Amino acid sequence: MFELIQANRRRSWWLMGGMLVVLLAVGFICGFSLFPATDSFVAGGYRFFIPLGGLIGMGIAFSIWGFQALLAWTAGDRLLMAAAGAKEIRKEMHPQLFNIVEEMTLAARLPAMPKVYIIEDMSLNAFAAGKDPENAAVAVTAGLLSTLNRDQLQGVIAHEIAHIANRDVQFMTFAGIMLGSIILITEVFHRAIWYSTRAQGSMRRYSSRGSKKSDGTAIILLVLLVISFLLAIIAPLLAQLLYFACSRRREYLADAGGAVYTRYPEGLASALEVISRNPGDKAKTSRAMAPMYIINPLQAKRAFNSLMSTHPPVEERIKILRKMGGGTGYQDYARAWGGVSGTSAVEMPASAFQASAPPPHTPAAVTPPPLPGQAAALTPQEARAESQQRHRDTGDMLRHMHHYRFLNCDCGVKAKIPPNYPHSQVKCPRCGKIHKLS
Template identity: 50%
Template sequence: MWEQIRANKRNSILLLMLMAVVLGALGFVLGMAFVRHPAGGLFGVAGALVLWLILASISFSSGDQIFLAASKAVPVTKKVHPQLFNVVEEMSIASGLPMPKVYIINDPAPNAFATGRSPESASVAVTAGLLGKLNRDELQGVIAHEMAHILHRDILFVTIAGVMLGAIALMSQVFLRGMFYRSMMGGSRRRYSSNSSGGGQAQLVMLVIAIACAILAPIMASLLYFALSRRREYLADAGGARLTRYPEGLASALEKISQNTIPLESANKVTAPMYIANPLQKKGMKLSNLSSTHPPISERVKILRGMGGASLTDYSQAYQKFSSHKSSLTSVTALKSDEPVALRQGSAAGFVGRKKQARNVGDIMRKVNKYKFINCDCELKMKVPPDFKANAVKCPRCKTVHKVK
């Protein structure tokens, strides 16, 4: 675990440096392409570095807020979903971390993510679909996985990487478009002003390089980002199993999540690596292995179910046995300090049918939207929208009048 934390901190700094170099190079090429003078290149570098500074400070100070807002996550109180709060509190006790802030995303697709700069400023967000579909043990498994991300400081790295990747993708889009219009205009202009042919050729070469860079930079950045996030998912699974001492909870939660066919609406390519399961993957669709941010769920489930105990050693043994990768997950030194952890029994969780699950999801979404719930004595549950003006409502079944508080 300590090794993981150190690696994440180091990688965060490395990534920031790498991004500075990439941005600087991109700025230089673009500056040269536009101005055709070394001063232009320098100007491009300076501009890129200023941009980098702004980006770095944004991702440090409010990267988590950007992600939460982009995912349409709403902060909730314990009243909205007591079980979620209890489970988060249990996991914060188990991991010895402070209690993170809790958010709900009003979406029927089951998924979850954690973000933040440090454990002290961490947030956990889950979708209404997840809360409605999972039982207590499964929810605990998912929260434990997110808690492990916080514990390993994955959240810092992923938040920084996400902001950087998003910015690079956006910028190269802007430049590609700008280049396109410019070359159209430039082309028509060149017909009248007679440029020296050598200068024109140099500009052409520069243009090609600029376009190549603008295309390549976001691809390179996302490749790096995605390659790193797969190992993180395995390690967070291992950490989660260790926290709950009940890998079956997470395994069956992952299974339920993978059966989902609705894509998560507020997720996009940049936020996807943060979630517990890829929110963009539709059923039956195979993403190419290289760009996939998450290891296949079937493999993760198999590893979790193959664990003989709940320690990291047990997980890495199961990993070697069931995953398609032959390399080992962690270093030998990390396993040396690992202590054995016994598995525990799951709690007796009742089976919840599909219809009930769908109703649960609806109820949670209404609660997040500040609907009021009134239970009538005839066992009818009335859901009163927040903009309901009258102060009393009549039960449509037994005609009892209830006060709206």
């Protein structure tokens, strides 16, 4: 797995480099087009031209990215969590979720347990954030907690933990900011061209200067300008394609990780099936956050793998996980992937295969111990009671977050008292016993 991360990291640096080149090129083009001033000096019998405007544009582009990246580095996860409306919870509020996160931390051998956040929303989704595996966080919606059973939840958390272990979070944040910067700069550039007279002014300045020299240079410069306009249109698209391609690959990898950590692909597969029914309100999801969720709420209905998708189609992800059969290694995932997508070209790095001969199974991996709510065959009644209990637990957790008080009556009723309850006594609704509130 470590080798997989390394291969991932290497490829990420290439992609990051590619996007940085695009960013700097965009900066250069914009600067050069708006201020086509040049300086020149003579060295060794040659005349060197320095495109001052272009260099300044490059500098500005880089600092726009650098500033945002720095902000994301220092306060990234807190900003993200605030944007998603997530609140950190303590273990008492939902012990099971905490236990699952801790189990997956062990399975993935992360250096520290990620913080756990809850999004107060009844849609079904989850995401991970953080600048490195030591300071990471996972967030799940309250709806997810009340809908999924323990196995499914474990699959989802394993997927998110795999994102953290692969350092996807960190990388996608930086790449996302770079993409944002490129789009921002070109947008500003386009506006500057179309709406301001400055562009015309610079054109005039251009031709007048060109006429003083030879007409040849003027034509060359004009051609350069046209090319730069075209590039400024293409660059954001290019950067977007790079970003999306990388995002899809990382989703596959995280799915594989989820299967490898839990040694139970069906958990994640059935969880994806459930989540795809209600991944969130399109109107409420921010476009910047959407790619980070386990299923992109804005693209949930897409059944095909388009160039602009951040995630592979859900059906395909489920099919791959189910095709893994009894195997639970990266190799099994890659084979299933090949079978589903109909290609032999496998997206997993070659080095991953060396490390993927399935290691001996441990008892817990072969026969998971009986968990509450994981009995071999649940009767419909039991299943209903279980889902009722989950709803109850989730409700209690949310009330905890809003500082409700809980009172256990001897008759078995659990009274939930809102923080602004005005009286000093509570009467039990079932047995009528009067409880004093301290």
